[in-house]
Structures are given as C-alpha cells and as structure tokens.
Amino acid sequence: MTTRREFLKVSAAGGLVFGFHLPAANAQNVAPEINAWVVVRPDDTVIIRYARSEMGQGSMTSAAQLVAEELDCDWSKVRVEYADTNAHVRRKRVWGDMAAVGSRTIRQSQDYLRKAGAGAREMLLIAAAQGWNAPVAECTASNGVITHGPSGRKTSFGKVAGEAAKLAPPKEVTLKDPKDWKIAGKPIKRVDIPDIVAGRIRYGIDAQLPGMVYAAIAQCPVFGGRLKSVDAAKIEGRRGVIKVLPMEDYVAVVADNWWRAKEALKELPIEWSFGAGESASSESILQFLRSGLDDASNVVVARRNGELEQGLAGAAKVLEAEYFTPYLAHATLEPMGCTAVLKDGRVDVWTSTQNAEASHATAAATAGVPLENVYVHRVQLGGGFGRRGGSQDFVRQGVQIAKAMGSTPVKLLWTREEDTQHDFYRPLSVVRIKAGLDASGNPVAWYSRVSAPSIISTLLKLPLKEGVDPQAVASFADQPYAIPNVLIEYAQRNPHVPVGFWRTVGHSQNPFMRESFVDELAKAAGKDPYEYRRGLLPAATKEHGVLEATAKAARWAEPLPAGVHRGIAVTEAYGSYVAAVAELAVSDKNVVDIKRLVLGIDSGHVVNPDNVVAQMQGSAVFMLSAMFWGEITIKDGRVEQSNFHDYRMMRLREMPKVEVVLAPSGGFWGGIGEPGQAAIAPAICNALFAATGKRVRSLPLKSHGFEIA
Amino acid sequence: MIQLTVNGRSREVDVEPEMPLLWVLRDELDVKGPKFGCGIAQCGACTVHVNGEPVRSCSFPVSAAAGKRVLTLEGLAPGGRLHPVQQAWIEHQVPQCGYCQGGQILAAVALLRKKPNPTDKDIDEAMTNICRCGTYARIRTAIHAAAKSGKARA
Ligand code: FES
Numbered sequence: 001m002t003t004r005r006e007f008l009k010v011s012a013a014g015g016l017v018f019g020f021h022l023p024a025a026n027a028q029n030v031a032p033e034i035n036a037w038v039v040v041r042p043d044d045t046v047i048i049r050y051a052r053s054e055m056g057q058g059s060m061t062s063a064a065q066l067v068a069e070e071l072d073c074d075w076s077k078v079r080v081e082y083a084d085t086n087a088h089v090r091r092k093r094v095w096g097d098m099a100a101v102g103s104r105t106i107r108q109s110q111d112y113l114r115k116a117g118a119g120a121r122e123m124l125l126i127a128a129a130q131g132w133n134a135p136v137a138e139c140t141a142s143n144g145v146i147t148h149g150p151s152g153r154k155t156s157f158g159k160v161a162g163e164a165a166k167l168a169p170p171k172e173v174t175l176k177d178p179k180d181w182k183i184a185g186k187p188i189k190r191v192d193i194p195d196i197v198a199g200r201i202r203y204g205i206d207a208q209l210p211g212m213v214y215a216a217i218a219q220c221p222v223f224g225g226r227l228k229s230v231d232a233a234k235i236e237g238r239r240g241v242i243k244v245l246p247m248e249d250y251v252a253v254v255a256d257n258w259w260r261a262k263e264a265l266k267e268l269p270i271e272w273s274f275g276a277g278e279s280a281s282s283e284s285i286l287q288f289l290r291s292g293l294d295d296a297s298n299v300v301v302a303r304r305n306g307e308l309e310q311g312l313a314g315a316a317k318v319l320e321a322e323y324f325t326p327y328l329a330h331a332t333l334e335p336m337g338c339t340a341v342l343k344d345g346r347v348d349v350w351t352s353t354q355n356a357e358a359s360h361a362t363a364a365a366t367a368g369v370p371l372e373n374v375y376v377h378r379v380q381l382g383g384g385f386g387r388r389g390g391s392q393d394f395v396r397q398g399v400q401i402a403k404a405m406g407s408t409p410v411k412l413l414w415t416r417e418e419d420t421q422h423d424f425y426r427p428l429s430v431v432r433i434k435a436g437l438d439a440s441g442n443p444v445a446w447y448s449r450v451s452a453p454s455i456i457s458t459l460l461k462l463p464l465k466e467g468v469d470p471q472a473v474a475s476f477a478d479q480p481y482a483i484p485n486v487l488i489e490y491a492q493r494n495p496h497v498p499v500g501f502w503r504t505v506g507h508s509q510n511p512f513m514r515e516s517f518v519d520e521l522a523k524a525a526g527k528d529p530y531e532y533r534r535g536l537l538p539a540a541t542k543e544h545g546v547l548e549a550t551a552k553a554a555r556w557a558e559p560l561p562a563g564v565h566r567g568i569a570v571t572e573a574y575g576s577y578v579a580a581v582a583e584l585a586v587s588d589k590n591v592v593d594i595k596r597l598v599l600g601i602d603s604g605h606v607v608n609p610d611n612v613v614a615q616m617q618g619s620a621v622f623m624l625s626a627m628f629w630g631e632i633t634i635k636d637g638r639v640e641q642s643n644f645h646d647y648r649m650m651r652l653r654e655m656p657k658v659e660v661v662l663a664p665s666g667g668f669w670g671g672i673g674e675p676g677q678a679a680i681a682p683a684i685c686n687a688l689f690a691a692t693g694k695r696v697r698s699l700p701l702k703s704h705g706f707e708i709a
Numbered sequence: 710m711i712q713l714t715v716n717g718r719s720r721e722v723d724v725e726p727e728m729p730l731l732w733v734l735r736d737e738l739d740v741k742g743p744k745f746g747c748g749i750a751q752c753g754a755c756t757v758h759v760n761g762e763p764v765r766s767c768s769f770p771v772s773a774a775a776g777k778r779v780l781t782l783e784g785l786a787p788g789g790r791l792h793p794v795q796q797a798w799i800e801h802q803v804p805q806c807g808y809c810q811g812g813q814i815l816a817a818v819a820l821l822r823k824k825p826n827p828t829d830k831d832i833d834e835a836m837t838n839i840c841r842c843g844t845y846a847r848i849r850t851a852i853h854a855a856a857k858s859g860k861a862r863a
C-alpha cells in the first residue's frame with residue numbers, strides 16, 4: 001500500500017514555490033491516516049479528504065458532513081482537504097470518481113463516504129479498547145471522545161489514532177439511520193466560505209509560480225476551422241512579448257504579463273481556413289433541426305406505451321405544438337484557463353476543473369508522460385455549470401503551450417470573448433408535441449419528437465444505447481403522467497456547433513416544453529392547471545407529493561390581487577422532484593414583474609438544508625437569466641455574442657423573491673445542484689399565459705418582447 | 710515608475726500607463742483578490758477601491774491610480790479582524806463559488822460607507838456586480854445585517 005510515505009515523496013518532490021497553501025501534503029506527512037478519507041492528528045484535528053470539486057455547489061461541506069456524522073467526531077475540529085490526483089493514480093483510484101457533474105457528488109458517493117466514516121470510528125474504538133484491555137463493545141464514541149462505559153475512562157481520537165491506523169479496516173459497518181443524524185442533515189456552515197470572504201481562497205486563475213509567463217489565445221472563430229498562418233513579425237519587439245505559438249486551431253501569444261499578451265494578440269494578423277462550418281447560420285441550423293421533425297429515417301424510439309395512432313384516432317380533441325430552445329453558453333464567471341509547467345518528465349497543472357481525473361489524464365496524454373508523472377493541483381472553481389467536466393480543452397491547450405515553452409511555467413487564460421465564443425453549448429432543440437384528449441379532457445395519447453444534437457455522441461464520443469441520447473429526451477421519456485398511449489422519438493441532428501453539459505442539461509429545456517404543453521391541455525380541458533396535473537399524477541409518485549407541497553406553500557387555491565397571475569409546473573430531475581409556482585404581473589409594455597417564485601424540492605434525504613436553499617436560489621437566477629435573455633446565435637459559422645453586454649446575466653435588482661419549500665420524503669438520495677432550474681421556465685411561461693393569453697413556445701422571452709421588471 | 714499604495718503598502722511599478730490596474734495588481738504585484746470576469750466593466754469581479762471609491766479595475770488605467778490608495782479584499786481585514794460586511798457574508802452564507810464575492814464585498818463596503826442604512830432600492834442601485842451563481846438574495850440580506858450591526862463604516 002502506498003500511503004503516507006507516498007504522500008511524503010509527492011510533497012517533497014513538489015518543491016514548487018506556490019502561492020497556495022497545500023495543507024493536504026502537510027497533513028499527509030505527519031498525521032495518522034485511518035483510511036483514505038480520514039486522517040486524525042495527535043491534536044485531535046480531523047482531516048476529511050474530499051475527492052470531487054467545489055464550485056459553489058457546497059458538496060465539499062456536505063460530503064465532509066456525511067463522513068463526520070458516521071465518525072462521531074467533533075465538527076469544530078474538522079478540516080477538509082482535497083484528495084491528491086497523483087496519489088489517486090498510485091493508489092488505484094482509492095477515492096473513486098472525482099467528477100463533480102450531474103448533481104451526483106453526494107448521491108453517488110454517500111454510501112462509501114459514510115462507510116469510511118463508520119469504518120474509521122470502528123478502528124478508533126478498537127484501538128482505544130485495546131489500550132484499556134477492554135471489550136470494544138463497552139466503548140462508545142461521541143464528539144471525538146471515546147468512553148469506556150463501565151469504568152468511565154475517556155480518551156480522544158487523536159490519542160489513539162496512531163494505533164488505529166495500524167489496524168485492518170472492518171469488513172462490515174453499520175450506518176446510522178438518518179433520523180439520528182447530528183452533523184449531517186443540519187445547516188452547517190460551509191467550510192470554504194471563511195477563506196472566500198477573506199480573499200485567501202485560490203482559483204485556477206490565481207496560480208503563481210516563479211518565472212511564470214502568461215498566454216492569451218485566439219481560437220479559430222468558426223468551429224472546426226484551422227489556422228492557416230500568422231504574421232508574428234508584426235508584434236515582434238512589443239513590450240513583454242516572448243513568443244507567438246501557432247497551433248492547429250488556435251494561436252497563443254506568450255508574454256510577461258497577461259494583459260500584454262492579450263493586447264499583442266489583438267495586433268497579430270491571423271489567417272484561418274474556416275472549413276465547412278463557415279456557411280452555417282442560426283437559420284440554417286434551425287432548418288436542419290426542423291427537418292428532423294418530419295424525416296422518416298434516422299429517428300429512434302425512446303419510449304413506447306400502447307398504440308399512439310389508435311389513441312389519437314379515438315381522441316375527442318387533438319392538440320399539436322412545436323417548441324424551441326436555443327444554444328446557451330455557460331459563462332462561468334472565471335473564464336477558462338490552465339497553468340502548467342513541464343520539467344524533467346513531470347507535469348504540474350493548476351486548473352479549475354470539475355473532473356480532476358480527466359484533467360490529469362488530458363495533461364498526461366498531451367505532454368506524453370505516464371499518469372504517475374502528473375500532478376493536478378486542486379483549487380476552487382470560479383463556477384462550473386458543466387463547462388469544466390466533460391470538455392478538457394483548456395487543459396489540453398495549457399499543457400500544449402507549456403510544452404512549447406520548455407520548462408517555463410505558463411498561465412493560459414481566456415478572454416471573456418473566447419469563453420463566450422468557444423464553449424460547448426447547451427444544445428438547441430426543436431420538439432413537436434401532440435396529444436389527444438378524451439371527452440372529459442384527460443390525455444389518452446402523447447407524442448413527442450425531439451430533434452437535437454447529442455452531447456453523449458459528439459462530446460463524449462460514446463455509443464448511444466439504441467440510438468437514444470437520454471439527455472435529449474429527458475423528462476419526455478420518463479414523463480410521469482398516467483397516459484395510456486405514449487410515443488417518444490429522438491432525431492439526432494448534429495450541427496457543427498460543439499455542445500456540452502450545461503447545468504440541468506436536458507432538464508433545462510424539456511420540462512419547459514412538457515409542462516407548458518400540459519398547461520395547453522389543461523386549458524383545452526377547461527381545468528385548473530394544478531388540479532389537472534394532480535389528477536394525472538398517480539398518488540404514489542414523488543411528483544404528486546412535491547406538487548402538492550409546493551402548491552400548498554404557494555397558497556394556490558387562494559385568490560390573487562387584481563392583475564397578478566399564477567403558473568405551475570412539476571418534474572423529476574437528477575433523482576430529485578421539483579415543482580414551481582410563479583406569481584407575476586405583466587404591464588402593457590410587456591414588462592414582467594415576478595412577485596413571487598415558490599420552488600419545492602423533494603430530494604429524499606437532505607444533507608445540508610441551507611445549502612439546498614442556496615442552490616435553489618441560485619438556480620432561479622441561472623434559469624431566469626437563460627429564459628429572459630439567453631441565446632447563442634450563429635452567423636457565418638461563428639457565435640455572434642461575445643461578452644456580458646450581449647450575453648446578459650441577471651443582476652441583483654432583477655432577482656425576484658424566491659421561496660424554497662423543502663419537502664424531503666426520505667429513503668433516497670436526489671441531486672441538488674441542478675434540479676432547481678427544471679420547473680421554473682414552464683411555471684413562469686404558464687403564468688405569462690394566464691396573464692396575457694399568449695402561449696410562449698420558444699425561449700428566450702426577449703424574442704417575444706418580454707422584459708423583466 | 711508609477712507609485713501607488715496597495716493595502717497600506719507603497720508599491721512602485723514600471724509598466725505602461727494604460728495597463729489596467731487589475732493586471733498590475735494580479736500579474737505585477739501578485740495581489741489576487743481582484744478577479745477577471747469580463748474586461749469591459751460589466752461584471753465587477755475586478756472591483757477595488759481607489760481612494761475609497763469602488764472602481765472596476767479591468768477598465769481603470771494604472772496611471773489613474775498613481776499616488777493613490779488602492780484597497781483590495783486582502784486589505785479589508787487588517788490584522789485578521791474581519792470587516793462587518795465580511796462577518797455578515799459568513800453569517801448569511803452568501804458565497805457560492807465565491808469568484809465574484811471580493812467585488813461584491815467591496816461594493817457593499819462602499820455602499821455602507823455612503824449609506825449606513827441602505828434601503829432595498831439603494832442596494833439595487835449600488836450592487837450592480839454580476840454573480841453567476843445567483844447569490845443576490847443573500848447579498849441583500851447580508852448588507853442589511855451588516856448595516857444593522859452598526860459598525861459597518863470602514
Ligand atoms: S472584469 Fe472588470 S468588470 Fe468584469
């Protein structure tokens with residue numbers, strides 16, 4: 001086993017003077033490691049390792065809460081440190097998946113995290129019992145103190161940690177019933193916030209190394225294009241400029257200060273060969289996707305129940321509509337970047353990444369060194385939202401540039417313009433929906449065909465199971481309503497624009513369409529949109545429960561002031577169930593005044609309720625920005641938007657009142673970071689319909705003349 | 710040479726006068742509190758105080774800061790004693806990723822200096838920095854809390 005000694009070697013070899021504190025290395029040198037997740041120092045400090053990433057979603061704290069809960073340690077003595085990716089490679093991936101994506105950090109690691117805490121507690125208990133020559137069954141742990149019941153003798157975790165570390169881990173551990181939780185389930189304050197407000201926390205952009213130089217890049221404006229030539233002589237002799245690096249599809253200017261690199265790049269004459277993408281526009285892309293709605297070939301079935309055609313034929317009324325959602329950029333506030341240095345066959349990388357293992361692998365492959373020679377230094381992310389996980393383009397570039405600079409450390413940083421124009425965008429999509437209602441207004445048939453790019457096949461390059469990208473048909477293929485005849489189809493249509501996972505992915509768009517169309521059905525049936533949904537959702541479904549809880553909190557049945565209107569929506573997303581009620585008024589100038597947004601979530605268990613509230617609030621801002629203004633458009637093969645002046649973000653004065661309803665029903669682990677967005681757009685658009693009689697079937701709302709108050 | 714005082718310390722830099730203060734701080738002086746978000750005075754992640762006034766340092770030439778006092782997040786808690794705004798930020802768990810928060814905190818400190826008891830409208834008008842994570846509700850709550858704590862004058 002490579003444990004403490006390995007860490008020692010790592011940190012000794014580290015040797016890089018760096019502005020970050022690297023507490024993990026220190027702790028790993030001196031303190032007894034009980035298991036890969038738990039280190040206990042002689043002074044009773046408990047170090048809990050965290051393997052995934054922290055980008056504001058709060059999982060670093062929640063994960064530690066789960067370990068600490070089972071460990072029965074003193075929370076005030078807990079410190080959280082990142083697991084080291086190099087040790088991860090050498091220790092056969094002892095920390096498991098390091099990706100913080102898909103709202104799965106807690107739900108996919110809660111089992112082994114809790115077991116690690118319980119196992120470490122067991123080892124500490126055994127060590128104490130052995131010291132007292134007492135049966136372990138007579139010993140208990142609480143708040144970091146171990147007590148021998150019969151004699152009343154006490155010791156602390158720190159005192160027995162050295163002995164405990166020598167023990168074999170227990171084969172079986174019993175986990176607590178969540179109703180007995182004291183640390184988990186509580187609104188514990190986030191461990192990273194004190195460092196944030198004091199300006200001590202470090203992001204990828206903050207890497208600082210001796211002798212470091214800075215790189216700014218220009219990537220081919222048309223996706224898929226190539227660099228033809230640059231006239232480096234034009235910027236030679238400019239102050240601070242060190243080198244011009246022509247790469248396959250981008251150019252880097254390296255200077256002694258990032259601003260100098262960026263300014264020089266502006267003066268650099270560059271010629272590209274744009275390739276086939278150059279002729280594409282938003283119009284041509286939309287036309288291509290629309291053809292997917294009618295094509296008979298290259299279409300696959302994602303779900304089938306009963307006989308759609310029969311259902312439609314027997315319906316008293318048939319409704320049909322086409323919905324559209326645009327490309328969206330992630331716009332993390334920290335732009336893409338990567339600092340790297342290659343020296344003596346070793347690669348060190350500092351980057352804001354949602355998947356440190358993927359960054360590690362990308363760095364190794366790009367530098368051409370074995371995985372054992374790579375060190376990805378862990379930092380806070382200035383936002384992730386899916387941009388920094390599946391796509392490691394920034395690491396590839398950072399290492400390429402560093403490689404071209406010999407053993408000089410290089411910090412690559414993108415401008416906001418590069419960031420906006422070279423994203424992996426939330427796919428656009430067009431969807432045809434058709435439903436048949438029986439005489440009493442209940443749906444007897446539902447059809448959706450989604451025509452959209454596939455992230456899984458184009459970004460991850462993975463084969464699709466039966467041709468279906470689950471994200472593209474999310475919330476259609478798993479729609480919960482009791483409808484006997486259902487057909488969901490997927491037409492994969494991939495324009496040249498790269499697509500990726502954007503917070504809430506398919507659930508950021510399909511619930512808008514599904515739940516808006518359910519509203520259309522309720523209207524056609526002449527029924528209240530809440531009661532209509534409630535009647536169609538089997539009582540045992542979680543959707544039914546969260547819909548009721550949210551409607552109740554929103555006082556759905558109570559009358560509203562004159563001019564104020566409501567909308568409602570419900571859906572599953574990332575293993576959680578969410579509902580939203582929006583109350584708003586619309587002026588005669590189409591200014592939308594959102595009076596109240598009530599967001600309900602049933603995530604099963606709740607590890608940190610205050611963090612769930614924060615994520616729901618943040619989700620509201622994220623979705624409102626997208627639905628009012630968010631749209632990436634294409635002209636001559638390239639993105640038209642470039643910065644926050646034309647890719648608008650919601651600001652404080654525009655944020656409506658958000659009320660969060662926690663309705664955990666227990667028994668399962670749902671996601672938190674993404675579900676909050678899913679029900680918002682339909683709830684608002686349904687309220688807009690109630691207010692104006694205008695059915696919004698495409699986003700953003702600015703295209704319909706709506707503005708936020 | 711351009712002289713400026715950064716967080717109480719006199720510094721001299723030999724740079725182009727038009728270099729934005731942000732890059733002087735970050736790349737020349739290794740002061741990393743001010744962040745880069747847009748470069749066009751849109752987001753406020755780069756907010757610092759120059760002689761007590763909040764400025765967007767990405768669009769503020771260093772020459773305009775010559776001979777002046779520059780305050781960044783790092784300088785807000787001399788001796789480690791947190792400013793009431795920072796305390797309120799912890800108490801109300803404002804940050805998510807935190808990237809914008811240095812700018813937000815400095816904007817809030819400037820607001821409270823001018824208006825020790827700001828109304829919601831004052832907050833709306835003064836707090837124009839972008840938070841991509843959407844922490845606005847908590848920023849508002851924390852500013853009111855810092856104002857209440859009564860000692861929010863830096
Ligand atoms: S970086 Fe200065 S305002 Fe955005």
Ligand code: FES
Pocket residue numbers: 056333382383804805806807808809810839840841842843844
């Ligand atoms: S906390 Fe992430 S941008 Fe504001």
